[in-house]
Amino acid sequence: MHNQTVAQLVKQLQSKAVSSVELTQYYLDRIQQKDADLNSFITLTAEQALAQAKAADARLAQGNAPTLCGLPIAHKDIFCTQGVRTSCGSKMLDNFIAPYDATIVQNYQNQGVVSLGKTNMDEFAMGSSNETSYYGPVKNPWASDCVPGGSSGGSAAAVAARLAPAATATDTGGSIRQPAALCGITGLKPTYGRASRYGMIAFASSLDQAGLMAQTAEDVALLLGPLSGFDPKDSTSVDHPVDDYTRLLSKPLTGLRIGIPDEYFGEGLEAGTEKCVREAIAEFEKLGATIKSIKLPHTSLSVPAYYVIAPAECSANLSRFDGVRYGYRCENPQDLDDLYCRSRSEGFGDEVKRRILVGAYALSAGYYDAYYAKAQKARRLIKQDFVAAFHDVDLIMGPTSPNPAFEFGSKSADPVAMYLEDIYTIATNLAGLPGMSVPCGLVNGKPVGLQIIGNYFDEAQMLGAAHQYQQATHFHTLAPANYK
8 A cells, every 4th residue: 555656546545445544544553663763753643634534535425525635645844734733843843833724734634635744854944964853863764874865854754665655845955856866756846936835934935945745756746736826825925827737747758858957967976876867867868858968157156155045044034933922932031131042042953053143144234245145146147047048948957966865974064065965956946946856766775866947837847757757767666675
């Protein structure tokens, strides 16, 4: 049962070969049996899940239920879920019970989708390895001594280990695509503004975007509809028609123009990873696509620009956690200043503090123009590179991550080395473009991801190309040895 895709499970639910209660209980039992070794979940909502599954079965019995009705999924613990702890992987929000549902959580509930629980993540989504979580690191199902990637490492590990058919996630600088690559699954970050950010705890407001993780591109296409759409409660939401994301899944790739950036295949790319990615691109060529070398000349500016803009926005967003209104509060404060200082210093972890300090410095008087303003100018140049490239190509492809999953602790002492893990993914967030990662091979038994970048609101074409590739290859069907 656990090796079936979302598409297969949906058919079984609709044909009544299995009930939602049976399917939900199966996954709850599997999580109880297997997750102690992974730590992919922070909160399991068994009682609520079974109640939702019972209601879904009632809708299915009526014969007019939505396509996804009865399907169990997991939510990253960055999305508010009414009556359930929403911790964002932090000590600061360890005791926070959300009083309302995030829009995308509500959208899935409206479709009859069942929530299994909340997945582990880097604290406040700040990290590339899932080592900064207050609840401990998540282990990669393919290699228990290695990281699953971050910040959505819990969602990625849960889907890779077949503890959930799919999971929601978020991507600020690669936090869907990088863990999807390191865990051997499919992950998609939509166009900025495509999915509502209402009820999603903010890290960097101009970069954060909700997305999805599942086994296949077809699964993501089925799930993307409820995630998408305009939300009047979110000022960053874009009023753009919601596509049928399955419409191009069967379209042949003949005539598709794929751009390969020269800048993505230079120094720092691990040799085995490059081999897998180039073999995947060659497969697209066999399927009828045209391959063209392109230039993204300002790629080198993406990491420095991101690590000025993201911390600046994080310092502003995290100022709300002051020990007064909600979240962690220090014991026996001497006065208001002591309350603020100790609540924040005790409630935040080292990486979060580092980014708050960097962001506050970049926004401070006398330094705003020197750092933040220049970073925004670099961001514009990066976007213009992509706009120019998409005049000549339909999709852009390259590696998702410079290497397969790395060992715990190997980069945590060097923040710059950790930040460079996102070198191929950050630019799409700065430009607001959609991007996804699909499995394309193994290096020393660990997965490698191919990144596919599309034009604005062109998720259907990305998913169609990815699906055709997955029809011709088997990498998306591989599962970690202990979780088959």
